[in-house]
Amino acid sequence: MRTRATEMFGIELPIFAFSHCRDVVAAVSRAGGMGVLGALYFTPEELERELTWIDAHTGGRPYGVDVVMPAAYTGADLGAADGDGLRERLAAFIPDGHRHFVDELLARHGVPELTHDDTAHLLLGWTDATARPQVEVALGHPIGLLANALGAPPADVVERAHASGVPVAGIAGSVRHARKQREVGVDVIVAQGTEAGGHTGDVATMVLVPEIADAVAPAPVLAAGGIGRGRQMAAGMALGAEGVWTGSVWLATEEADTPPAALAQILAATSRDTVRSRSMTGKPARMLRNDWTEAWEGEDSPGPLPMPLQFMLIADALRRVGRVGHPTLTPSPVGQIVGGLNRVKPVSQVVYELMAEFGDTLERLNAATADDRTGRQIGESAGESAGRQGAG
């Protein structure tokens, strides 16, 4: 296939695959798409190790890295680097009542306490200060794309990437966000609809992609949200995108490191079993509806804290729950396509099926219009017909 996205990134298929798992990233890039590693959960040292591994397993094919530099978050004005005690200063904003709520929730579900203090990753890459070292690590590798979520990245980060010859993608859930990203030099807009997993807005992909594509033209747009099979890929591109940005579909692949308890929930869920919740990070993110999300919606919930405090608050809880693998007390980000994820497949098969169904879809649309000489003439015929009868 050839679109402006395949040409810009030198890839065969306009399929971008977001994953926190290096095996998925490498496998998608090898299959002709572009894997994009989510850096969020890695320290700079860990990220260095993951990217070195990916370099050795993509056969020179392009891959990308995704960081999170929220345009707005609590503590953004503190201006402290990660080493300057930013964690401790932010932690002071977390009310005791919130800590008690989480502790009681886990106790009610019989989740054992931690036996030793183990809070090294408390803040993760949720802030400018913690994400910048990840960007530096990423630009030290032959990456083909730097992506950023949750708002326009700092202009100097975009400049750093461009100076290294790396295009920058920004994920946007509204026209306003897309325009802001273009203003700081972002090259590609990922227009992500509300049906997507993880952080997402409230406008659906069907509506969002055309309006963002028009607003940022001629910049290329990728369609995200609700895309896990070929018909959805064709729909996303019909809406005006030059390619598709996918995520949830890779959670149910053989290469993914999705924890068994989470995978079982994903395979069993229907498209109606997700909810947009602030309970993981403080910003609305789509995830499976379960005991965790319900507890935060309950009457005795103190309500989620703003980013990055909410994730700091729940970091220990996540570690405690993770150790026992409690199936319904873990935030499990996934999009509405979860209803179609019923079987674990190799990454190469997912890519094959995406493209085969895309091809079938295009054949079906062409067959429907085979009697009309060109698509343009369909419209002219309709216009004339309406005009004739309006005048008659």
Add this chain to the structure above:
Amino acid sequence: MRTRATEMFGIELPIFAFSHCRDVVAAVSRAGGMGVLGALYFTPEELERELTWIDAHTGGRPYGVDVVMPAAYTGADLGAADGDGLRERLAAFIPDGHRHFVDELLARHGVPELTHDDTAHLLLGWTDATARPQVEVALGHPIGLLANALGAPPADVVERAHASGVPVAGIAGSVRHARKQREVGVDVIVAQGTEAGGHTGDVATMVLVPEIADAVAPAPVLAAGGIGRGRQMAAGMALGAEGVWTGSVWLATEEADTPPAALAQILAATSRDTVRSRSMTGKPARMLRNDWTEAWEGEDSPGPLPMPLQFMLIADALRRVGRVGHPTLTPSPVGQIVGGLNRVKPVSQVVYELMAEFGDTLERLNAATADDRTGRQIGESAGESAGRQGAG
């Protein structure tokens, strides 16, 4: 164009247009699509008059009628026909606190009280008992389609329609609802995503259409929700639909009887200005976010009543507000495509633009795959490529 939907209904273009306005219905049918009149707000006598007018203005082209026979509503067990005092018996379920809330809300916004008792349409067609006479009126006309919203219609109503040679369409927001409708004999499923205006579920069109199309195959599916332009029509059909079901886009046409105050709000709104609210009918419906919807979300809101009590509760309020044309105190059902409705156009132009952009979209997708001999081969190539490298 030729799809199973155009063949089933004998129409030129697979565009179904829901509207409460007879002029829109007739204009769409004349332009080659199929107008579908929403019967809800009409008494049987009024509906008779509207359909007689449409018969005289479609030049023999097919049109449809849409009724609302909710599968579940308060009072369904009363079993009373409309004339047996059903209204009065239902009205007894409305708490005084709810009436006071509405009265105080209107007073706060300076809306004058009604000067005389004028509650003739209090119940409307929201129940089996009030919708059946509408069905009888509709089947007395040469309609090409009977559509039903809010769940599976009674099986005997489907049989009545079939005996008259009229196919039945059912609007579904989930696979479960679609299957139930097929069980009672519904012929065509309208898979309506959450981005649609009016009553709607929470699954987006991108996800809902393919899963319903697979679940009810070989029954034809129409895509609804988020469809107001040609790219969206192409996307809906790419998802597996045989045509598209549209609604909001016709509100901003010259033929529509949209009240001026409501039209001004629609033309000004962005795609982020809608909300799913129970404040109009008791079931979630997408409408513009305004003083009305915000009041029902507020801390002193008593919460919406179940269908049909909520609409009975607010019927007088709607009439009061309607008389003064209060721009932000009227529930205004519309989908997320409202952001793209910025100018009033003739119906024929909307149809022309839908088809012209559909044609352009198909040309663009074909150009992207021009280097691949057939769509199928794209997939095979990707599969082989992935296979080779997985083995290498």
